[in-house]
Amino acid sequence: MAVKTNNYLMSINGEWVGSERDTLNVVNPATGKTVGTVPNGGEKEAEQAVDAAYEAFESWSNLTAYDRAGYLQKLNQLMLENQEEIAQMMTIEMGKPINESRGEVKYAASFIEWFAEEGKRVDGGVIPTHATGKRLQVWKKPVGVAAAITPWNFPAAMLTRKMGPALASGCTFIMKPSSESPLTAVKLMELCEQAGFPKGVVNLVTGSSSKIAKVVMGNSKVRKVTFTGSTEVGKTLIRQSADQVKKLSLELGGHAPLVVLDDADVDLAVKGTVASKFRNAGQTCICANRIYVQEGVYDEYVEKLTKAVKELKVGDGTDESNDIGPLINQDGLDKVKRHVEDAASKGAAITTGGEAIADNGGLFYQPTVLKDVNQSMVVMQEETFGPVTPVEKISSDEEAVKLSNDTPYGLAAYVFTSNVARGYQLIEKLDFGIVGWNEGGPSAAQVPFGGMKESGIGREGGHEGIDEFVESKYVAIGMG
Template sequence: MSLIDKVTQSIYIDGEWLKVDEAHSDIIYNPAILEPLTTISAGGEAETKKAISAAHRAFKSWGSMSGRKRSRILYKAHELMLADAERLGEILTMEQGKPLKEAIGEVKGAAGFLLWYAEEASRSYGEWLPSSVRSKRMIVMPQPVGVVGAITPWNFPSSMITRKLGPALAAGCTVVLKPAPETPLSAIEIVKIFEQAGMPPGVVNLVTGDAEAIGQEMLSNKHVRHITFTGSTAVGKYLMRESADQVKKLSLELGGHAPIIIFEDADLDKAVSLSLASKFRNNGQTCICANRVYVHESVAETFQTKLQKQVETLKVGNGLEEDTDLGPLINAQAKDKVQTHLDDAMQKGADIVCGGDTAEQPDSYFMSPTVLAGVTDDMRIMREETFGPIMPIQIFSDEQAVIEKANDTDYGLAAYFFTENTSRAIRVSEALDYGIIGVNDVFPAVPEAPFGGVKQSGTGKEGGHHGMDEFLEKKLVSLGIES
């Protein structure tokens, strides 16, 4: 029996799965073997409008439900997701390409967001404000925003969904979900889990298909009060412009160009292993992975030698194979971009330390993990987000100068550095202009902590109690009383 059916129902509105219309359908491919996985519905404006209407109707009862009742459903969904993590991981690997061990880890992490927000659902506290006027009493009352349009990316097709839907649902909002066109299957499975957990009809709705048409209906429909999006900065700017007429709330987690700084007092073995893990996790297709590596001149040779030895052991292949470390890139466009960055660096004088070739067959989406030395600031790889398995290394000698280089970008999502000096840890953390700082750590995304960038890397936070605040309005109730 096949893990995935030939035809998969992918539009879920008001508690009902719609049949796939052959005239309006999309084929989903496995990027590792370039073969079809299944056919899904290609929805558009009409389906999105119906989904928004269903979410709007469901909001009155879901939003007024006690946090404790919402918590039970989210907790049940968490349990179901954990119990099915291996199967869900296989589906994720087949549609996205990442190694199975990474995929199962992502599914378990996604379940963790449901657990965290199951716990937070009962904790949307209000305030009683001391009044400066004797005849007034003032209450700040938190209330859910309303219908949320959630637009999620292909690089983390499970965890990005629960990181958005967990807090939205815990706060009392209803949701219309649009997953990435490349990876809808994980979204379908998560919605099935919500359904199995007892989610009332209309609270969670799913529309796959025409990204532009679905997004435009979310932007123009007055019932959508909040849009949460993870993706490129260019699309984030578009959402900001198009939502301005209705002044919708926005949570935007956009592009990154993360630096990693290796200071002379760093634990080099830790710095090497974690820098490698950051850069090559998900084949470099993460918004917070290491894009620029700055190494102090006194340890540069040792760092590079240790790094090369570890990178050369990495295996590229089908994510379902047990010993695979890097899967394919998501599609041909992604591979072309990475190759363009590599070609530009080589033309401008960079040296290949290891890798640099196209792995496997040339018409595949595989690329070898690559380390570059001798990179300069005019290279595209040092100015733009690569989203692929290339690690450029630049040598520095001065702390203040390297901080200025690290900050010299329009992005501000994540930055990392390695040091064993406590004073430097505080000093550099304060100086780096990023929303997330990792000190001897490259895995900052956990359910209990806020995640989000500054500058052109977005607005708003996901994770922690901060993530639920994004989906709550604070209403002031001013009571006039007889004094």
């Protein structure tokens, strides 16, 4: 299915608008060709979106949870009906293989479906009183205007994971997608319009991240900001939020370890590694970046992993036979090259891959396995964000824990062992918010997603996800 290219607009207060500034080109990293343009919005447009969301908040928050759920259920239905168009849009703007894009649309829609129902369960409570003649209650109220700044690598799911709980709880919403993949957000905004959301409840602003963020962080009408991206930017947002003590949810960087113990099912471990590491060409925040394999199964694991990785096909994501798409931009490709070259110079052996692929101007890199790596190599210290799997040999469970935790990040980790007691003991010592045990794909709408340490603040998804968008109001009632 071909997706037409176009000059797209922003949506503010129910109107599709451009910008007084210039436009931004959206480039397909698989071909180097421009596939569309979006307005390069800035402070003016951001202020307009904030005002629109602020004006719409009172009426939206006063709807019943069941009424708000009706809008979300309609949006979920429309997303599933338009799955193919959204998926094609996603693939041409950021390169993800089409089958992964289709899966992301379903995943993204599942957050809308989940929070449509979860919004009906935002309840307070009655607390036993400490004195006669009193009644103590807790009410839950929506925070207010919520703004979301989302990344390029999951342009649908990272948006709906924030939009679902915000709208379900009674908040109004401003979305600011990455300028490298804004077209999926435009399509989702169109579907919000088709679902009948009232004017100002959902707004879309594209353009300058710094200028738009300056407004949402500095405008007191915005009471909640939710961000997925780098830890560096997250720390900046924390500092900017201080003046207003603005409520934040931050899902930041990761550097996930994957541990294979000597009693693991090696075939299952290899399958889980490929599923985790090579999804979206390794450009995910929870993908396995550091592989620690116990010496008893090290050679078998490397051999089987190398064989599996050699079978992965690289190319344009619109070709359904391809497993690995491009890196998002030249900086991303250069980082992957630098990490592999550094590892090779320090003694790592490349068992497969290890080279960039020249293909019609695309930004492709061969799926790569490195063995005999060690902690001196950059690939074990920095998040690569590319299709490279470094494998280090370890001798004990204690070493696995020590090396895994030796990072400022704590988003995701993976453990492969067939021994239940051993698995529990190891996992209890891992400082990560998400752990996959014999599982390479732990994400789901109904579970909490988020990290420890410098990997973020708060949780998205699950029961906890909607708590980030409500405040508890304690009410003491004197009965006379």
